[in-house]
Amino acid sequence: MTDRAAFLGWPALRQLATGDYLGRGQAVVSKKTRDKLARTATADKVVKSVCPYCAVGCGQNIFVKDGKVVQIEGDPDSPVSRGRLCPKGSASEQLVNSPTRQTTVLYRAPYATDWSPLGLEEATDMIADRVIETRRRTWQDKDENGQFLRRTMGIASLGGAALDNEENYLMKKLYTAMGAIQVENQARI
Template sequence: MGVRTWIEGWPVYRQLVGTDPLGLGAAAKSARSMALTPRTETADSMARSVCPYCAVGCGQRVYVTDGRVTQIEGDPDSPISRGRLCPKGAASKNLVTSELRQQKVRYRRPYGTQWEDLDLATAMDMIADRIIAARDETWEETDEAGYLLRRTLGIASLGGATLDNEENYLIKKLFTAMGAIQIENQARI
């Protein structure tokens, strides 16, 4: 590469002799940067979503290629975040694409030292049986004075930040119908 070629390819030279003296446009672009394309350009589809990490509800755009999530970015159309994401939200692609993500129901028996895989139906039956047993063991129909209570203190719910308003609403209704009174979610804490 000759000196002249090197000087003409230098962005400062293009800035000084060209029509872009402030270096805000073409003068600042190199051949390499002009050849770059956005990671989202080749996506097959884009879906709007909400960041799962906290109760703020920042909007996200989820880009999908060949049925796999390829990029997650802030949604500029969101009135809450206006396209911005915190570091956790910006890293949420890893939440759905990480090789470390569990894809099966894992169970460790009491006093056990090993995890075992369970099918979903078995796990759901185990959870239902334990909820019913805890409710039956701790049910309070009335207090000492005879006032009607119809509650249990043996079941509680603490919803996480990955639950949206609708899910928290349904969980509140479900646990209230079972007689639980200790029902919270991360948005209220």
């Protein structure tokens, strides 16, 4: 590019030549900026989801390209958030694509100092066995007066504020069915 062409390409001169005196239009946009494409424009598909951070349940559009999340934006069709996301919800893409994200089950045996990888099925079986054994060991069928209790004091649940109402409802039903009566949510504490 010659010096003259470079000089005539200055935004201030383009503003004067196009009548965009306030510099709010295309006159001040560089060629490099004009040539850029949004990550959402190149996505293979859009998946609807709900933000994982709090119990509000804001809708999200998740843009996927080649099986990888490339962008997460607010879902304008959501009656809850109407296309808006808070700063944490807007940063969801970083949560999903973080190189430090843990994607395998880790287990630390009693008295061990290190974590070791464990298969998902084995971990699920361990949890189920421990729940069944704790319930069996701590079950209270009747009190000293013969009144039915049908409960366990050995199992409790504390839900997080990142759970929505439906998840908390299902957790309450699950733990109540197991006989646990200590079921709480962090948002109420």
